[in-house]
Amino acid sequence: MRTCPIQSCPRRPAGIPESLFSRREWIKHFAVGSALALTGGSFKSTLLAEIAPGTNPANILKFNLANYPVLQTDYGSMRFNLFGTAVANGIITLTRAPGSVYYAVSAWCTHEGCIVDPYDHSEGTQAMICYCHNSIYDIQGRIISEATPGQADLPTYNTSLSGNILSVEIPNLNFKVNNILPSAPVAGNPRFQISFSARKDARYRILYTPNLTATPAPVGFYSSASSQLVLNQITYNSTSTRTLWVQNTTGSGFYMVEMIVDAYNP
Numbered sequence: 001m002r003t004c005p006i007q008s009c010p011r012r013p014a015g016i017p018e019s020l021f022s023r024r025e026w027i028k029h030f031a032v033g034s035a036l037a038l039t040g041g042s043f044k045s046t047l048l049a050e051i052a053p054g055t056n057p058a059n060i061l062k063f064n065l066a067n068y069p070v071l072q073t074d075y076g077s078m079r080f081n082l083f084g085t086a087v088a089n090g091i092i093t094l095t096r097a098p099g100s101v102y103y104a105v106s107a108w109c110t111h112e113g114c115i116v117d118p119y120d121h122s123e124g125t126q127a128m129i130c131y132c133h134n135s136i137y138d139i140q141g142r143i144i145s146e147a148t149p150g151q152a153d154l155p156t157y158n159t160s161l162s163g164n165i166l167s168v169e170i171p172n173l174n175f176k177v178n179n180i181l182p183s184a185p186v187a188g189n190p191r192f193q194i195s196f197s198a199r200k201d202a203r204y205r206i207l208y209t210p211n212l213t214a215t216p217a218p219v220g221f222y223s224s225a226s227s228q229l230v231l232n233q234i235t236y237n238s239t240s241t242r243t244l245w246v247q248n249t250t251g252s253g254f255y256m257v258e259m260i261v262d263a264y265n266p
């Protein structure tokens, strides 16, 4: 149990062969795959999600709470890396409150941008603390002890819960798979180009699953139609529509673009 009084806490600084599937069927299958919302693997992130009322699906991150035991108990709290620590609001903190209420806030301190610790419910704390200059926020990210006069609350994000899936709306996340189209075969195997909206500083990779009940797994991909250099993840330095290529060697299945969101534990 944390015993450090808040006021004096010490500082502390994510084919089936061509003969069995026509090209039209290929496109149909892969296009469907691009719109699925799935999570899995060691990276707990999200894909383009189904439409939720009043929200833009391109801005929704989904977290499968089954993968995060800490978020299954009241006052559990953890941080996730969306865009890195150098980007304002690049780290978010998710905290569970009683009644299965989840709060999502930026971990970017509104004083000078240090990364705020997760929520700590220990007696004598019950707050989120930035140890750079001891700014203190409540469980909802409201400032309760300022490092500088007039300091703002932490930015907050809308959340909604459906079963074990926690949806967090991140403005300007800009994540949308536009299409998956066939490209010229390379070394006899079909290659597909996947077009999607990508945000600066986010990390992306491509998953593949042979069917809708299997857990999607990461696969190598290419940055051009003819490239032989296999990539495992990619980050862009600007927000724009991007295209990646995959080469199918296994038969039918589903490809998905995934934004990598892993736990932030410095």
Ligand code: FES
Pocket: 109, 110, 111, 112, 113, 114, 130, 131, 132, 133, 134, 135, 147
């Ligand atoms: S940067 Fe957080 S208290 Fe100063």
